[in-house]
Amino acid sequence: MSKTVAQGIVIEHFSLAPMIKRLTLGAPAIARSARPGQFVHVRVGDSYHPLLRRPLSIAEVDREVGNITIIYRVVGQGTALLASLPPGEFVDCMGPLGNGFDMETERPLLVGGGMGLAPLLFLAKALCPKPATVLMGGRTKQELWWRNVFLGVCRSIHVTTDDGSLGRKGFTIDLLPELLENCEYDRIYACGPLRMMQGVAKLAKAQGIPCQISFEDHMACGVGACLSCTCAGTDGKRRKVCSDGPVFWAEEVLDLS
Amino acid sequence: MIAVEIAGIKMKTPVMTASGTFGSGPEYADFVDLNKIGAIVVKGTTLAPRDGNKGRRIAETPAGMLNCIGLENPGVDEFVGRILPGLARYDVPVIVNIAGFTVDEFGELAARLNVPGVAGLEVNVSCPNVKEGGIAWGVDCANVAAAVKAVRRNTKLPVITKLSPNVTDIVSVAKAAEDAGSDAVSLINTLVGMTIDIHRWRPELGNVTGGLSGPAVKPVALRMVWQVARAVKCPVIGMGGIMTAGDAVEFLLAGARAVAVGTANFVNPRASVEIAEGIKDYLVERGLRHVSEIVGKVNDNI
Ligand SMILES: Cc1cc2nc3c(=O)[nH]c(=O)nc-3n(C[C@H](O)[C@H](O)[C@H](O)COP(=O)(O)OP(=O)(O)OC[C@H]3O[C@@H](n4cnc5c(N)ncnc54)[C@H](O)[C@@H]3O)c2cc1C
Ligand SMILES: Cc1cc2nc3c(=O)[nH]c(=O)nc-3n(C[C@H](O)[C@H](O)[C@H](O)COP(=O)(O)O)c2cc1C
Ligand code: FES
Numbered sequence: 039m040s041k042t043v044a045q046g047i048v049i050e051h052f053s054l055a056p057m058i059k060r061l062t063l064g065a066p067a068i069a070r071s072a073r074p075g076q077f078v079h080v081r082v083g084d085s086y087h088p089l090l091r092r093p094l095s096i097a098e099v100d101r102e103v104g105n106i107t108i109i110y111r112v113v114g115q116g117t118a119l120l121a122s123l124p125p126g127e128f129v130d131c132m133g134p135l136g137n138g139f140d141m142e143t144e145r146p147l148l149v150g151g152g153m154g155l156a157p158l159l160f161l162a163k164a165l166c167p168k169p170a171t172v173l174m175g176g177r178t179k180q181e182l183w184w185r186n187v188f189l190g191v192c193r194s195i196h197v198t199t200d201d202g203s204l205g206r207k208g209f210t211i212d213l214l215p216e217l218l219e220n221c222e223y224d225r226i227y228a229c230g231p232l233r234m235m236q237g238v239a240k241l242a243k244a245q246g247i248p249c250q251i252s253f254e255d256h257m258a259c260g261v262g263a264c265l266s267c268t269c270a271g272t273d274g275k276r277r278k279v280c281s282d283g284p285v286f287w288a289e290e291v292l293d294l295s
Numbered sequence: 296m297i298a299v300e301i302a303g304i305k306m307k308t309p310v311m312t313a314s315g316t317f318g319s320g321p322e323y324a325d326f327v328d329l330n331k332i333g334a335i336v337v338k339g340t341t342l343a344p345r346d347g348n349k350g351r352r353i354a355e356t357p358a359g360m361l362n363c364i365g366l367e368n369p370g371v372d373e374f375v376g377r378i379l380p381g382l383a384r385y386d387v388p389v390i391v392n393i394a395g396f397t398v399d400e401f402g403e404l405a406a407r408l409n410v411p412g413v414a415g416l417e418v419n420v421s422c423p424n425v426k427e428g429g430i431a432w433g434v435d436c437a438n439v440a441a442a443v444k445a446v447r448r449n450t451k452l453p454v455i456t457k458l459s460p461n462v463t464d465i466v467s468v469a470k471a472a473e474d475a476g477s478d479a480v481s482l483i484n485t486l487v488g489m490t491i492d493i494h495r496w497r498p499e500l501g502n503v504t505g506g507l508s509g510p511a512v513k514p515v516a517l518r519m520v521w522q523v524a525r526a527v528k529c530p531v532i533g534m535g536g537i538m539t540a541g542d543a544v545e546f547l548l549a550g551a552r553a554v555a556v557g558t559a560n561f562v563n564p565r566a567s568v569e570i571a572e573g574i575k576d577y578l579v580e581r582g583l584r585h586v587s588e589i590v591g592k593v594n595d596n597i
Contacts, residue, residue, distance in 0.1 A: 041325040043564060081562065086358040086510045086538070090561060132326070132564065256353050258360065258561045261326075263318030265338070265367045266353045276346065276367065281322070 041135060041261075042067045045128045049105060051121075055183040057112045059121050060097075061129075066104030068133045072096050074141070074161035075252060075285040078106065078133035079260035082116040092116045093257050093280070095157040096134060106131075109156045109187070135260050136284045139250055141165065143225035147217065147247075148192070149173045149210055149238050151230030155184045157252055158229055162191045169193035173217060175210035175234070179203035211237035218245050225250070228288075239288035249288040255279045297575050297586045299333070301530045301553050302453035302478035304388050304414050306333035308571035309586055310543065313534050313557030314339055314392035314417060314457070315364065316508075317567075319378050320385065326564035333553060333571065334388040337374070339419050341393075342400050342407075344370035350501015354490045359509030359536070360558060361488050363502035366394055366422060371407050379412050388414035392457065394422040395442065402445035408452070415453035418446050418477070421461075421484045421506075433459030433484070436471035447476035455532065458482040460512075460519055469523040481532035481555065482523060483516045509558040510536045517549055524550020524591055538566070540573020547574075550591035 046063030054060050068078060079091040098107035112121050123129065139161050148170055150158045155174055162170045170192040176182045177200045188195055197205025198213050206213050211234060217223075218241060228238040229252040242249035255267040262281030271277045271290055288294065299309045311334040317323060320335045329335065347367025354361045368374070374391070382389050391408050393416055395401035405416060420433035420442055432438045439456065446454055456472035458465055460483035469480050485506025490499045498504075516535020524531045533551030536558070537543050543554045559566040574586060583589065 043326060088355055089358060089509055089558070090353075090355050090360060256351055258353050258362070258558075259316070259318075259322070260561075261318075261322045261564070263322040264316060264353075264362070264561065265347060265364045266362065268347065268367060270346065 040071055041133060043132050044068050046131045048123050048125045048127045051123060051125060060107060060109050062105050062107045063129055064104055065106050065131055068131060069099050069101055069104045069106050072099050072106060072134040073138035074164045075138035075157050076134035076136045078131040079135055081130035082119040088116045090258055093260060097156040097159045111153050132260060136280060139227055139285050144168060145222055145224045146170045147223040147226045149226060149228040151175045151210060151234045154230030159187060161227060173210050210234060214238060214241050223247055236292055239292050240294050243294045250285050251288050252284045253279045296578060297571060299553055304334060304453050306388060308333040309553040310567050310571040311336055311553060311555040312567050313555040316557040316560050321381055323564050327568050329385045329387050331568045332387050334390050336390045336392055336417055338368055339366050339392045339394045340368050340371050340374050341366055342371055342403055348502045351499060354499040356490060357511060359507050359511030361490060361500060361505035361507055363500045363505035371404055375410055383412055390415040390417050392417040392419050394419040396425040398441050398445045401442045402449045405446040405449035409450055413452060415455060416446060416450060417455045417457050417481060418443055419457050421459040431459055434462050436467055439468055440471045440475040443472050443475035443477050453478045455479040455481050457484055459484045461487050465519050466522050466526045469527050473527045473529050479530040479532060483519055483535045486512055510538055512536045513542060517545055520546055520551050521549035540570045540577060543570050543574055544577055547589050548593040552590050
């Protein structure tokens with residue numbers, strides 16, 4: 039359970055695809071207590087610029103060895119700095135932060151888009167040997183290198199691309215109704231663009247399948263102290279994405295009517 | 296060696312946490328021993344609950360950050376009933392930052408906070424004054440005095456006035472607060488700024504403008520603390536961009552009797568305790584016995 043600040047040593051750091059990096063850190067204290075859906079808040083340098091930590095999902099954990107793995111896209115200054123770190127360097131990580139996914143499921147369906155697939159990878163592995171089905175979407179074939187990452191940790195993978203270059207042409211929510219036809223899933227987990235999660239949650243609700251989603255927001259503290267990241271719950275109460283989330287029950291935070 | 300007393304509030308160290316950056320304390324309890332902090336200043340509290348601003352609330356800037364949280368808080372009654380009791384198990388003074396939109400609200404907030412467990416009140420005059428068309432209380436001496444007097448009338452607790460740096464002459468505002476009965480002044484609150492997304496031609500922040508904090512504001516904060524400390528008799532609490540013990544010592548030398556750490560908590564959750572330890576080391580290295588020996592000792596008669 040305990041959260042700490044750890045100096046994670048870079049063990050492995052390489053490109054999975056253009057602008058996508060996979061970073062493995064030796065951080066036993068975080069690895070020991072991390073649950074799927076949680077994240078680490080990472081300092082990308084020692085200087086005051088950039089100043090703030092970067093929230094990054096825990097994508098894999100090796101409890102025995104004491105490693106955590108992050109899969110991230112280089113989008114700006116912070117991730118570019120992180121991308122330059124060679125093995126042997128240290129990375130200051132706060133974590134594990136956030137609540138994590140509820141694991142009470144026998145027949146899970148995971149729906150992800152873009153970097154939203156990172157926390158779902160940890161989830162799929164943690165759910166083993168329960169067979170997870172994964173539905174992933176991307177703009178083009180080039181974005182779906184994720185398929186290789188998920189091979190072996192799930193029962194089956196369904197793919198959609200906006201341009202039809204791989205799998206079904208369209209969005210994940212276009213294919214989802216077919217997957218739900220046989221009612222074989224007892225839980226849906228979604229992480230990706232808000233519009234996608236909204237669509238998934240609506241379909242899940244129509245089928246009466248409980249659905250969890252994972253939110254993103256700009257974060258300063260990461261621990262519920264600064265209120266940078268709050269959102270409105272459907273019950274009128276405020277939620278902090280960093281500490282009440284990032285995982286929520288869909289109906290807790292989304293208007294599904 | 297580093298214990299201080301500010302306006303009757305006894306603190307184990309001269310390092311407090313700045314309002315809005317440390318929640319009400321327990322949020323950080325996994326990372327730092329709250330009992331080792333000088334005082335915890337909790338998030339700005341208003342009479343009614345507030346949802347805060349819509350849209351994006353923070354943006355990073357060179358060596359700093361902008362925020363437009365918009366005073367989201369659960370309201371004073373929820374604070375007293377639900378949050379304050381959870382702080383009783385810690386041996387640390389709790390100072391409540393209060394934000395009113397009218398004079399009466401400031402008075403009412405002070406009255407409702409006359410409860411065990413509150414060590415003092417910090418009057419946030421950076422929030423809008425509704426009767427004056429929404430401009431901040433802190434830009435006008437008479438308005439600051441009115442807010443402080445309303446608080447003073449309704450409490451026996453130590454009153455600290457948190458000054459806004461977005462003014463032409465901060466010294467006169469500090470004096471107005473002191474004359475109105477404030478036991479101490481704290482400064483600086485954030486400096487109003489903005490950033491623009493050049494790809495979308497839009498402000499980055501949902502509220503367009505926000506408050507700048509972090510290392511970028513330190514020279515401005517230090518100058519203001521130095522000016523105010525020379526002009527008022529009451530204790531001055533200095534803040535703005537403090538990241539290290541060296542930064543804190545600068546504020547002490549400029550005349551602050553205590554300091555507060557804000558944005559630094561986001562970068563290093565142990566900052567408030569590590570900075571206090573660093574101040575102690577600084578004193579030991581120089582053969583000094585107490586932190587008061589450096590307060591205001593900058594040699595500025597050049
Ligand atoms: C809980 C959580 C988990 C995340 N997990 C992953 C992950 O596993 N893989 C991954 O590639 N990305 C993930 N992200 C997004 C990641 O945090 C941003 O891409 C990253 O902060 C960008 O930093 P930068 O300096 O490169 O970009 P810049 O655009 O230069 O960053 C400027 C500021 O905006 C913030 N910011 C920019 N984009 C985002 C964003 N999408 N979400 C939150 N803050 C942002 C930065 O932290 C920084 O403070 C996650 C975000 C959250 C909130
Ligand atoms: C996210 C955030 C929220 C803040 N909220 C408040 C507040 O509610 N009341 C207040 O008086 N000051 C508030 N402040 C200002 C800080 O208390 C402090 O005066 C300022 O940030 C300068 O110090 P720093 O550079 O060490 O952060 C806030 C600052 C930040 C960054
Ligand atoms: S990031 Fe500070 S409250 Fe969520």
